[in-house]
Amino acid sequence: MLFKTPLLDKPAPGWKRDLPGPNEPPSKEPYPPVLTNPPNHVDDVYLELARATVRTRGVGAWLAPFLLLISLIPPATWIDSIASGASFPSLAISVALLFASIAPLWLGIYIWRMDTSAPRDEPIRFNRARRKVYVYRFCHNGLKPFSRSAWGARAEVYDWDNLHAEACSIYGAMGSGGLIETVTLAVLEPGTYKVIDRFHFAHELQQGEMYWAMAQLFMQQGPQALPLFPRPPRDWNNEKIRFNLARRLAPKVHWPEAIDLESRSVPSLHG
Template sequence: MPLFSFEEPEPKLNPPISCWREDMPENHEPQLVPPQLHWLTTLNDTFLEIPRYSTEVAWGGMFVCGVFISIFAIGWGWFGFVMQDGLDGYWMIAMGLMGLMVFSGLALFCLKMYFVQPRDQPLRLNRKRQKIYIYEYKHTFFPWLKWPVTIRSYNWADVHGEICYPGARLDMGYQLFGSVCEPGTNNVIARFIIAKDSRERSSREQLCQIWSYLCVYMQHDQVVADPDSPGRPDDWRPRKADQWPAEMELESTTAPEHAVTQK
């Protein structure tokens, strides 16, 4: 029998998140690290709002693709006119114009994604109601359509924290997820990203601090109002998130007794 034995930690949720690294302490338990946020939008006695960066799109890649496709579209159209010289009919010009229209549409989509589509999908935690609200966009392919907004809400007691580390080149770095389980079980029914950090050494600890902050706040304890990175990150511009729907704005920012008074 060996003198020492070490058991590898195993995920407790079913199913575990892909590329799992660590389970966070339960949100009702004392937290093991000091609470600290990267960024903060609103903090008061009723609700907390933090900005959340959209990770579904490689924003810099969209800009590069948009520029490259724009140049290609112009070159394709010019090539059609040049090749038509000396030929009967206009089929080369038609091909050039058709390609120009198709590639211009793709370039418009990429450039609109970079310059117009909002990147901030905030989270709100209402400690009077003990609920979390997740603001998300439903992506559409057509560049001229506005992305519809969806709001998901869950009981905070059903939310567990998990840290993963995807190995993909474009999505590398530790990520903190909230995993929603069926009440009283470890069976996951939904997941949402809370924060992401691509820095190697300190990022895992910083994500633990973010989880600690959310838990301490929802436990009605005192938290520090100043985040460690004031302002908005440069690559989160050019637009802020759209307004919350009126009904969800009221619910997510008020205590239950306020809603009864309003009725």
């Protein structure tokens, strides 16, 4: 069932429609030829799907040095003005030059880190035996471009029954511009429509709905309900990367040992 008015408090930015809940019938049948990636892994215990917060990578890594060079022009102009014996720049001009230097410097560092700090994959695991979802998330903070703690990957665990998928559509100035369509997953307070967390699930509505349908089918019926994919899974950590600087510098996926073991196993009979 697709809902015409938002169910959640608050809906995602650019909300377009709510997708069926975790235990409801899927809205679409997965069709492998139109899906970008096959599952990373699927067996009787868990399904792992590839995921990426940053859709297009490689441009920012080459654009960042250019922006950093631009950030040097205002201070060089200020110094040259003083060295040439001209009058000392006014406060207004000095502030303007400072802003003209900081803006490209911040933007250059931000797009460099967005391009090179995101892991090669941000997989999401659906454990049918535990009814848990394990998300490898890339965290970033544009207000702290030099911070180590504010940037990087972390693994988070959610209850399957508390997830809710939303189709979103917003106009953005980055990438190809124009309309940007995504599917996001909201984490709800148990038994309510109150959102306590939200994260990106997939780019493009058609693919996002199909990947969500795959998760639903797996969690509801098991791996036999999933379609067969004509090509093998992609080895994100060991793929051969030649010309994409951002992907060459990107960290490999490394799940915390305890979460990695838990996400791939069934509950213990004694715990």
